[in-house]
Amino acid sequence: QKRVLFTDTTMRDAHQSLLATRMRSFDITRIAQAYSRGLPNLFSLECWGGATFDVSMRFLNEDPWERLRQVREGAPNILTQMLLRGSNGVGYTNYPDNVVKFFVKQAAAGGVDVFRVFDCLNWVENMRVSMDAVIEANKVCEGVVCYTGDMLDPDRSKYDLKYYVALAKELEAAGAHVLGLKDMAGLMKPAAARKLIATLKEEIGLPIHLHTHDTSGAAAATVLAAVDAGVDAVDAAMDALSGTTSQPTLGSLVAAMADTDRDPGLDAKAIRQISFYWEAVRTQYRAFESDLKGGASEVYLHEMPGGQFTNLKEQARSLGLETRWHEVAQTYADVNQMFGDIVKVTPSSKVVGDMALAMVSAGITRTDVENPDKDIAFPDSVVGFFAGDLGQPPGGFPEKLQEKVLKGKKALTERPGSYLKDVDLEAERAKISEEVGHPVDDYRLASYLMYPKVYSDFEKTQEMYGPTEVLPTPAYFYGLQEGDELLVDIEKGKTLVVTYQGRAPTNEKGEVRCFFDLNGQPRTITVPDRLKAGDVVVRAKAVAGDPKQVGAPMPGVISTLAVKQGQSVKSGDVLCSIEAMKMETAIHAETDGTVAELLIKPGDQIDAKDLLVRLE
Numbered sequence: 001q002k003r004v005l006f007t008d009t010t011m012r013d014a015h016q017s018l019l020a021t022r023m024r025s026f027d028i029t030r031i032a033q034a035y036s037r038g039l040p041n042l043f044s045l046e047c048w049g050g051a052t053f054d055v056s057m058r059f060l061n062e063d064p065w066e067r068l069r070q071v072r073e074g075a076p077n078i079l080t081q082m083l084l085r086g087s088n089g090v091g092y093t094n095y096p097d098n099v100v101k102f103f104v105k106q107a108a109a110g111g112v113d114v115f116r117v118f119d120c121l122n123w124v125e126n127m128r129v130s131m132d133a134v135i136e137a138n139k140v141c142e143g144v145v146c147y148t149g150d151m152l153d154p155d156r157s158k159y160d161l162k163y164y165v166a167l168a169k170e171l172e173a174a175g176a177h178v179l180g181l182k183d184m185a186g187l188m189k190p191a192a193a194r195k196l197i198a199t200l201k202e203e204i205g206l207p208i209h210l211h212t213h214d215t216s217g218a219a220a221a222t223v224l225a226a227v228d229a230g231v232d233a234v235d236a237a238m239d240a241l242s243g244t245t246s247q248p249t250l251g252s253l254v255a256a257m258a259d260t261d262r263d264p265g266l267d268a269k270a271i272r273q274i275s276f277y278w279e280a281v282r283t284q285y286r287a288f289e290s291d292l293k294g295g296a297s298e299v300y301l302h303e304m305p306g307g308q309f310t311n312l313k314e315q316a317r318s319l320g321l322e323t324r325w326h327e328v329a330q331t332y333a334d335v336n337q338m339f340g341d342i343v344k345v346t347p348s349s350k351v352v353g354d355m356a357l358a359m360v361s362a363g364i365t366r367t368d369v370e371n372p373d374k375d376i377a378f379p380d381s382v383v384g385f386f387a388g389d390l391g392q393p394p395g396g397f398p399e400k401l402q403e404k405v406l407k408g409k410k411a412l413t414e415r416p417g418s419y420l421k422d423v424d425l426e427a428e429r430a431k432i433s434e435e436v437g438h439p440v441d442d443y444r445l446a447s448y449l450m451y452p453k454v455y456s457d458f459e460k461t462q463e464m465y466g467p468t469e470v471l472p473t474p475a476y477f478y479g480l481q482e483g484d485e486l487l488v489d490i491e492k493g494k495t496l497v498v499t500y501q502g503r504a505p506t507n508e509k510g511e512v513r514c515f516f517d518l519n520g521q522p523r524t525i526t527v528p529d530r531l532k533a534g535d536v537v538v539r540a541k542a543v544a545g546d547p548k549q550v551g552a553p554m555p556g557v558i559s560t561l562a563v564k565q566g567q568s569v570k571s572g573d574v575l576c577s578i579e580a581m582k583m584e585t586a587i588h589a590e591t592d593g594t595v596a597e598l599l600i601k602p603g604d605q606i607d608a609k610d611l612l613v614r615l616e
């Protein structure tokens with residue numbers, strides 16, 4: 001038996017699952033060199049992709065490509081790894097084939113060595129374009145089987161050993177170099193891991209790489225069982241960012257396997273030192289911590305992925321459903337069964353979560369949903385799912401429900417990408433270059449193709465405030481108090497000492513003059529005030545239970561308005577959309593009426609339950 005290989009997920013999944021993906025490049029990139037020196041025999045650093053791509057531009061005002069470049073530079077001797085959502089790229093919806101190919105090509109050129117490719121419904125048809133692109137770029141293609149349900153309990157779950165073996169063979173035939181087992185919710189029990197991996201080792205010829213989450217608290221047992229059964233590589237997170245919804249604990253797993261025939265041979269002292277760094281960093285992200293303090297066996301009931309669990313709890317809280325969490329969890333499980341027992345991982349997990357929240361908040365029961373005569377406003381994501389926009393689930397859609405959701409509309413039956421026309425990349429480049437006022441290179445074009453609005457907002461914010469990524473994390477998130485001093489590295493060996501002295505009141509143009517010392521010299525600067533007078537008004541809250549008062553379901557930013565004052569609307573019409581929790585959420589009218597008051601405009605910050613629209 002050979003040593004077990006480890007992937008460290010701290011730079012990607014750990015903070016995605018624990019801290020709402022908010023870890024800044026500032027904190028990620030400066031530790032890369034310590035990995036390079038102390039843990040050169042790690043298999044890989046998972047440091048890119050998944051939700052980190054859009055969050056870095058959207059909420060952190062930084063360029064994800066620059067993060068990748070710096071990790072690559074800091075740890076040139078360790079493979080870098082990213083998570084790619086198949087034809088959904090690093091987004092939430094299928095992209096045209098040439099966009100997917102272009103994105104993979106840039107990611108390969110930008111420094112990604114290992115591409116972990118999955119499809120949110122385990123549909124290999126929807127993975128081929130991206131897998132082929134990875135193989136063509138001469139990079140390592142890890143084709144992924146998403147694990148869900150309970151393989152040991154066929155009464156509860158339709159995903160059995162036969163299903164997984166057949167899927168693994170399909171991925172092997174599709175050209176995968178490595179087989180990934182992605183247990184995104186942490187549902188794989190030790191006995192299942194033992195049986196699955198032992199069987200796969202006999203049935204396929206690929207190395208096997210296990211990814212799991214410690215939500216239940218039992219993930220280490222699963223990893224150890226997998227190792228006994230001959231798994232080749234496993235994922236873990238640095239101690240300080242491990243456990244609960246994140247990956248199991250690297251240092252402890254390494255210690256557990258020391259002096260066995262599968263000893264991973266990683267330096268325990270280096271792990272402790274690097275973890276000590278992450279421990280200090282984590283304290284600066286307090287605002288994004290969830291209140292989950294320990295293991296949660298309830299994950300076997302609802303099967304929520306690690307990244308969604310705490311997020312959905314937060315969403316439930318902002319909808320006023322905090323005390324009814326158990327109902328949300330049970331409804332999530334019920335929705336999964338109603339929808340045909342599906343794989344739940346970004347973005348299919350959002351479909352189930354949206355439906356569960358919609359049902360609990362509006363008091364809709366499963367009987368209501370399944371009653372063909374009862375009219376229900378289904379969330380957009382649910383309509384898209386039944387329309388085949390994400391692809392085809394194993395075993396197909398439950399037909400009766402599909403008919404009801406689509407109201408006679410026809411569903412796609414082929415790969416969504418096969419209906420999408422290739423985009424003219426150079427025309428897109430010309431368009432965005434003109435919009436931002438400078439030429440856009442291939443990397444940034446790839447950002448734009450994934451997220452047009454997020455990318456263009458990111459460019460505008462950079463233009464307005466400069467490279468805020470050089471700011472230390474507490475200053476970036478929480479601002480400065482008068483007298484606070486900052487050390488800012490602008491390039492190697494060049495550090496600025498900035499002391500904040502105060503600010504004048506915001507002027508009528510929404511700008512603010514700030515006073516500070518720069519290396520001891522007094523300076524001033526006038527910048528747009530992010531908390532412009534108009535944006536910080538305390539808004540009225542919507543009256544609960546009055547369908548004419550449309551409130552915000554969660555805190556966020558208004559991204560679009562779909563109606564005008566005086567316009568008449570029907571129940572179910574979209575009124576506006578909110579950007580929050582990684583996603584755009586459409587707000588619908590719950591009743592017919594006329595827009596009497598529109599209390600928001602695009603760009604407005606809003607808090608949960610703020611009154612957005614009043615109908616009459």
Ligand code: PYR
Pocket residue numbers: 013016049050051083085184305307345346
């Ligand atoms: C993602 O797609 O972001 C996951 O972590 C599954």
